[in-house]
Amino acid sequence: MRQPNFGGPRGQHAQAGFQKVDRQTRSMIWRMARLVLSDYKLSIGVVLVCIVVTSVTTLTSTLFTRTLIDDYIIPLTEAANPEYASLQQALFKLGLVLLVGVVCSYLYNRLMINVSQGTQLKLRRQLFDSMERLPISYFDQRSHGDIMSVYTNDVDSLRQMISTALAQVFNSFITIGVTFASMIVLSVPLTLVSCFIAVVMMITTTKLGERSRRYFRTQQEGLGRVNGFIEEMMTGQKVVKVFCREQQTTSEFEDINEQLRVSACSANRIANIVMPVNGNLSNLGYVLIAVVGAILSLGDFTFSHSLHLSISLGTVVAFLTLNKNFTQPITHVSQQINSVLNAAVGAERVFGLMDAQPEIDEGTAELEQPKGDVDFRHVDFGYTPQKQVLFDIDINTQPGQKIAFVGGTGAGKTTVINLINRFYESGSGEILYDGIPITRIRKDSLRRSMSIVLQETHLFTDTVLENIRYGRLDATDEDCVHAAQLVGAHDFIRRLADGYQTMLQGDGGNLSAGERQLLAIARAAVADPPVLILDEATSSIDTRTEQLVQRGMDTIMKGRTTFVIAHRLSTVRNADQIIVLDHGRIIEHGNHQQLITLRGRYYQLYTGNDNSLLL
Numbered sequence: 001m002r003q004p005n006f007g008g009p010r011g012q013h014a015q016a017g018f019q020k021v022d023r024q025t026r027s028m029i030w031r032m033a034r035l036v037l038s039d040y041k042l043s044i045g046v047v048l049v050c051i052v053v054t055s056v057t058t059l060t061s062t063l064f065t066r067t068l069i070d071d072y073i074i075p076l077t078e079a080a081n082p083e084y085a086s087l088q089q090a091l092f093k094l095g096l097v098l099l100v101g102v103v104c105s106y107l108y109n110r111l112m113i114n115v116s117q118g119t120q121l122k123l124r125r126q127l128f129d130s131m132e133r134l135p136i137s138y139f140d141q142r143s144h145g146d147i148m149s150v151y152t153n154d155v156d157s158l159r160q161m162i163s164t165a166l167a168q169v170f171n172s173f174i175t176i177g178v179t180f181a182s183m184i185v186l187s188v189p190l191t192l193v194s195c196f197i198a199v200v201m202m203i204t205t206t207k208l209g210e211r212s213r214r215y216f217r218t219q220q221e222g223l224g225r226v227n228g229f230i231e232e233m234m235t236g237q238k239v240v241k242v243f244c245r246e247q248q249t250t251s252e253f254e255d256i257n258e259q260l261r262v263s264a265c266s267a268n269r270i271a272n273i274v275m276p277v278n279g280n281l282s283n284l285g286y287v288l289i290a291v292v293g294a295i296l297s298l299g300d301f302t303f304s305h306s307l308h309l310s311i312s313l314g315t316v317v318a319f320l321t322l323n324k325n326f327t328q329p330i331t332h333v334s335q336q337i338n339s340v341l342n343a344a345v346g347a348e349r350v351f352g353l354m355d356a357q358p359e360i361d362e363g364t365a366e367l368e369q370p371k372g373d374v375d376f377r378h379v380d381f382g383y384t385p386q387k388q389v390l391f392d393i394d395i396n397t398q399p400g401q402k403i404a405f406v407g408g409t410g411a412g413k414t415t416v417i418n419l420i421n422r423f424y425e426s427g428s429g430e431i432l433y434d435g436i437p438i439t440r441i442r443k444d445s446l447r448r449s450m451s452i453v454l455q456e457t458h459l460f461t462d463t464v465l466e467n468i469r470y471g472r473l474d475a476t477d478e479d480c481v482h483a484a485q486l487v488g489a490h491d492f493i494r495r496l497a498d499g500y501q502t503m504l505q506g507d508g509g510n511l512s513a514g515e516r517q518l519l520a521i522a523r524a525a526v527a528d529p530p531v532l533i534l535d536e537a538t539s540s541i542d543t544r545t546e547q548l549v550q551r552g553m554d555t556i557m558k559g560r561t562t563f564v565i566a567h568r569l570s571t572v573r574n575a576d577q578i579i580v581l582d583h584g585r586i587i588e589h590g591n592h593q594q595l596i597t598l599r600g601r602y603y604q605l606y607t608g609n610d611n612s613l614l615l
Contacts, residue, residue: 028347029340036162039122040115047115048170050108055175057101059182062321064094066186069314108167116163123155126354133358136423137383145228150353153223154346161343172329179325186319187311189296190289194323197285201278201327208274215267217345222260224349229256282327289323290316363442370449371399371434372530372561374420379429381419389415390584393429397577399530402557404564404572406602407581413565416581417533420563421447451524452533455565457516459508464493465500467508467519471527483526486555489518525556532562578602 037044072090076082127150139147183191233240233249240249293316311319376395382388390412397403405413418424419431422443430437438446451471459467468480475483481500484490492515496502508516524532534553550571566572573592580588580595580602588600595602 028344028351031351032158032162032343032347035122036115036119036166039118043111043115047108047111047167048174050104050111051167051171051174052178053104054101054108055171055178057097057104058175058325059178059322060097061094062325063182063318064090065321066312066314066318069317070312071314074313112163112167116159119162120155120159123158123350124151127151127155127350130354130356130358134356135359136418138356143224143228143232145226145231146224147353148231149220149224149227150349153227154220154349157220157343157346158350161340165340165343175325175329179322183319183322183326186315186322187293187296190293190311190319190323193288193292194285194326197281197288198327201281204277204281205274208277215263217348218263219260219267220345220349222256222263225256226253226260229253278327282324285323285327286320289320293319359443361443363438363440363446365436365441365445367434367441367445367449370530372449373397373399373432373434374531374561374563375432376416377430377432379419379426379431381415381424381427383424388427388584390419390426393586395577395579395586395589397561399561400559401576402562402564402574403577403579404566404575405579405581406566406572406605410583411581412584413581414535415584417452417535417563417565420531420533421450421452449529450531450533451527451529453517453520453524453535455536457508457513457520459504459511459516459519461505462503463498463500464496464502464504464519467504468522468526471523471525475526479526480522484519484522486525487518487521487553488551489515489522492518521553530560532557532560534562534564534566536565 067090072087076084076087131147180191183194229252233253240246293311296311297313297316374395374397376393379390379393380388381390381393393412393416395403405416407413415424419426420438422438425439430439432438433441433446433449460470465477465480468483469475471483472479477500481490484493484500493500493502504510508519511519521534554574564571564575572578576591578588578590578592578595579586580600582601588595588598588602590598596606
């Protein structure tokens with residue numbers, strides 16, 4: 001299976017340098033922050049205010065511990081007739097302050113949910129908009145399941161980071177700042193001890209985070225491979241069962257699923273070490289502060305009139321809580337390291353898809369009244385520079401003609417069709433439409449003048465009527481029914497449970513292959529274009545149905561330039577031009593009678609009745 005690359009370096013190149021990785025992480029997070037702030041400046045502002053208020057209320061309750069011990073508990077224990085009225089008032093005021101903190105905490109968490117869900121909506125909208133502007137070659141070269149993983153897993157990892165990790169980071173930094181200021185006021189020596197422990201925790205978190213990030217990248221890519229494999233197996237279930245490959249596909253899935261497990265375990269094993277390590281360091285700091293605080297509170301450390309290191313018992317108790325408030329945010333950040341690192345990798349994949357080079361359209365001309373005159377002038381083409389597949393294709397047509405392409409597999413028939421509607425751009429030479437090079441015609445204008453029926457039909461999850469109307473959205477119900485009658489689809493549609501209102505799901509899985517193709521032909525017929533392209537359009541229809549469809553197709557072909565790739569000679573004989581391709585070159589060119597008289601390759605195919613060579 002081809003492995004996609006959505007922009008960013010691959011997991012195996014992560015060891016190129018942690019400094020580079022850190023810059024990349026910061027770049028992704030900063031870009032994500034800009035995306036959030038572009039729509040939610042006010043909400044983020046309110047969140048920051050609420051976090052500040054919550055941090056201040058928490059600090060107030062912590063500092064009240066010192067007041068409670070030094071100003072209330074100790075004096076009350078020493079008083080003969082203790083008076084509790086003032087303590088009750090202080091506790092009531094503290095309760096009001098904490099209530100404000102609870103309200104602010106609820107409010108900022110509620111706002112962050114709105115921000116995260118709104119950003120997720122915006123990301124998926126932008127992703128889909130970008131995807132719709134990508135060229136066909138992008139999807140030909142990538143696993144569809146892996147692209148789906150970007151929409152689901154990677155976007156959701158960003159949502160989790162915004163709703164949880166982002167708020168936690170904001171809260172942590174504000175708490176650290178407010179708490180640090182209070183600690184300095186209470187005791188400089190104890191503050192130094194806390195800072196030493198905090199620095200050790202930050203270094204530990206950084207080093208472990210650098211190691212785990214490369215595994216998170218591999219994990220996300222592995223998740224994309226798993227999704228791609230599942231998508232491929234769901235699409236190909238009939239083939240799997242026909243050839244009894246259930247056990248083999250299960251074994252293959254176990255292999256790639258095991259690779260995902262290994263990478264996920266490696267990523268989370270390192271990341272999950274951070275929290276317990278920081279927790280133990282925090283406990284160590286708590287003990288050190290308790291010891292140092294006890295020494296400062298029991299001894300006399302007055303060195304001069306302005307230098308008093310001695311502190312009260314209430315200060316020690318309050319500082320122990322402040323130390324927890326100071327180191328706990330670092331532990332909280334370490335808890336979120338999984339989300340942050342996972343989101344950074346997810347952001348690379350999301351923005352990689354979003355930044356993929358869109359389909360280039362330098363055409364400016366509009367086809368006002370297209371006639372359908374399509375000519376090839378010495379066209380060469382290769383899907384890659386290393387492998388050319390078409391050589392000197394030169395075709396002259398007249399509006400209303402039927403041009404048939406025949407040849408063996410890999411001869412280049414479908415490639416020619418892909419060049420006409422500019423799914424791919426020709427390498428050299430030019431293709432003219434009504435005398436205008438198609439590169440000068442806007443792609444949407446060009447494609448609106450054509451209707452195509454592919455060998456592999458695709459039906460959308462909608463009613464039969466809407467699937468036909470997809471060919472021309474302003475078509476009336478009567479137009480759709482008429483198109484179905486024209487191609488012979490009307491009879492089988494009437495026999496469906498709800499007729500034209502029958503809901504199709506699973507790409508029309510409740511219809512036969514021939515019925516699906518009839519709907520695709522009806523969809524092309526309702527578009528009523530001057531150019532019609534039939535890429536083996538009757539390949540899934542039985543002979544009897546083909547005769548019915550052929551009469552309808554002959555009707556819709558009248559007055560239209562029609563390009564036909566056919567595997568049955570019955571659809572070729574009445575063509576105005578039959579072009580025989582072999583390995584990307586035109587080896588014979590003429591109508592049926594001329595090619596029979598020539599007694600060349602086409603004669604061999606026709607007289608030998610070897611239709612398989614036309615596939």
